[in-house]
Amino acid sequence: GAVVSQHPSRVICKSGTSVKIECRSLDFQATTMFWYRQFPKKSLMLMATSNEGSKATYEQGVEKDKFLINHASLTLSTLTVTSAHPEDSSFYICSARGSLGVGEQYFGPGTRLTVT
């Protein structure tokens, strides 16, 4: 149980275009979803927290107009990187937490974004 999927797994886009990444909880309802960014050989950097039906809460230094997060249902959250630039190239990982459990988060497999 507690499976989280992410799509796409890899994406290459041209500078200036927008890219949408989907995160789905497949077998549980995710009351809260989290988006992370990870640089090579580095720890996770939390970008934002989103609760279903509410606006996302962004971490300091993360541009909310550049990284649009939508959590429209209890099983789906999307991250849209708008007007992507090469410095946005990274590994993006989502995670989800249900209403049960003891606070654990379940992670998607990640999306490798490359902006050329």
Added chain:
Amino acid sequence: GDSVTQMEGPVTLSEEAFLTINCTYTATGYPSLFWYVQYPGEGLQLLLKATKADDKGSNKGFEATYRKETTSFHLEKGSVQVSDSAVYFCALSGRGNTPLVFGKGTRLSVIA
């Protein structure tokens, strides 16, 4: 605020060696504690968890005991395999809808 400190890596071990990755935490209240594992190019997988003092979490030969007196949750495995090569993250639960608080991760390389 809450924080997690884990030993700096990388850690390199020979196959069948004993593994310990230290993790200590600072938190108010009684958080739940977790170990996650990240294999190359993948997301994080929950490895084990413990919810109260003296609980022992275990999975796939890995163990960790929630020690309130030393605020620690060290990860151990008696005999590592090459397939255990990964990055290991210690974490504690946030309050309410706050995210997990992660350590910086420890990279483990197991050589045959």
